[in-house]
Every structure is written in C-alpha cells, then in structure tokens.
Amino acid sequence: MNKLVYPYQKSLYFHNSLANIIEHPGRYVQVEWQPTPMFSVSLREVHEQLLQLLKESQLSKVLSDNQMMPAIMPHDQDWLATDWAPRAVQESGYRYCAIINSHDVYNRLATTDLVHRVRGSVALRVSHFQDYDSAARWLLSSTMV
Structure with a gap:
C-alpha cells in the first residue's frame, strides 16, 4: 500500500473504518482506533496489516491508542x-x-x-497509559532485558 506522509516523519500505512495504522520510522507503529462498531473482519484486517508493517519495518514496538475503541468481542479476544x-x-x-x-x-x-492471557504465553511487555506522551516516552525508552 502506498504510504501517505503525515507531519513529523509519520506515514499512514493502512486505514479502514475501525483504525489507522501509522508508522513512526525507526521508532514504533501507532494504531489509532476509531469510535465505530467493532466487526471481526475489520479488527482482524487491522491486526494483519499491523503484523505486515512490523515485519516490513523491522519495528518491535506498538502504541495502541484505544481511547475511542469499542469493546472487543470474546471470540476476537x-x-x-x-x-x-x-x-x-x-x-x-x-x-x-x-x-x-x-x-x-x-x-x-x-x-x-x-x-x-498473552503475558503468560509470549515475550511481550505491555503497559497502560492515560495519555499519548507517556505511552510514547515509555516505548522509546524500552529495551528488552
């Protein structure tokens, strides 16, 4: 997919009605969730595109802005x-x-x-935040031990 350049070296990688996936080159991937009904097909499409970008960009960090995200159904969880x-x-x-x-x-x-559920099965560190700046600072300072 052609990337659209956002300000400050951000690139829109993918979007559908549920989310935008934005690459911060060399730093992390951001997912901006939208306040729209949650359908499995859209949720899975976002995550498969996110995985593709992680592979292509060789990034290991994701900032998921869930502020407007609706509930995730049990089968999608x-x-x-x-x-x-x-x-x-x-x-x-x-x-x-x-x-x-x-x-x-x-x-x-x-x-x-x-x-x-995920913490017990994979090597993934997850932290919760109330604002974008705190989340981004944590990601940028994080390194695996």
Missing part, C-alpha cells in the same frame, strides 16, 4: 490471544505494546483480560 499475538511475536519480533486506555469500560475490561 481469543483470536488475538491464541493466534495473532503469538504469530506477531514469533514472525516480527514484536516486543512492546503501550496502550492508551479506552474510555469504554468494556474495552478496558477486555483489554486487561487479553493482556493477562
């Missing part, structure tokens, strides 16, 4: 925990995820549950 996250860690070297918490309480509950 299962897919993320048992299929997508293990593949992303194994195939692309995905290692860090900074999550800006959602305003939707059901999304926060689902995300917390998902993070607990």
Whole structure:
C-alpha cells in the first residue's frame, strides 16, 4: 500500500473504518482506533496489516491508542490471544505494546483480560497509559532485558 506522509516523519500505512495504522520510522507503529462498531473482519484486517508493517519495518514496538475503541468481542479476544499475538511475536519480533486506555469500560475490561492471557504465553511487555506522551516516552525508552 502506498504510504501517505503525515507531519513529523509519520506515514499512514493502512486505514479502514475501525483504525489507522501509522508508522513512526525507526521508532514504533501507532494504531489509532476509531469510535465505530467493532466487526471481526475489520479488527482482524487491522491486526494483519499491523503484523505486515512490523515485519516490513523491522519495528518491535506498538502504541495502541484505544481511547475511542469499542469493546472487543470474546471470540476476537481469543483470536488475538491464541493466534495473532503469538504469530506477531514469533514472525516480527514484536516486543512492546503501550496502550492508551479506552474510555469504554468494556474495552478496558477486555483489554486487561487479553493482556493477562498473552503475558503468560509470549515475550511481550505491555503497559497502560492515560495519555499519548507517556505511552510514547515509555516505548522509546524500552529495551528488552
């Protein structure tokens, strides 16, 4: 997909009705979730495109801005925990995820549950934040021990 250049060296890699995936070259990938109904096909499309960008760019860090993200359905949580996250860690070297918490309480509950499930099975460090600047600072200062 052709990249559209954002200000400050950001590039829009992919977008659909559910999210924008933005590359910060040499730094991290940002996912901006939109306040739109959550459909499995759209969620999975976003994550497969995210995985593709992680592989292409050789980046290991993701900033997921979940502020406007709706709740994730249980079957999609299962897919993320048992299929997508293990593949992303194994195939692309995905290692860090900074999550800006959602305003939707059901999304926060689902995300917390998902993070607990993933932590036990893959080498992925996840932290939750209330704002973009804190999340970005954590990502940029993170290195695997």
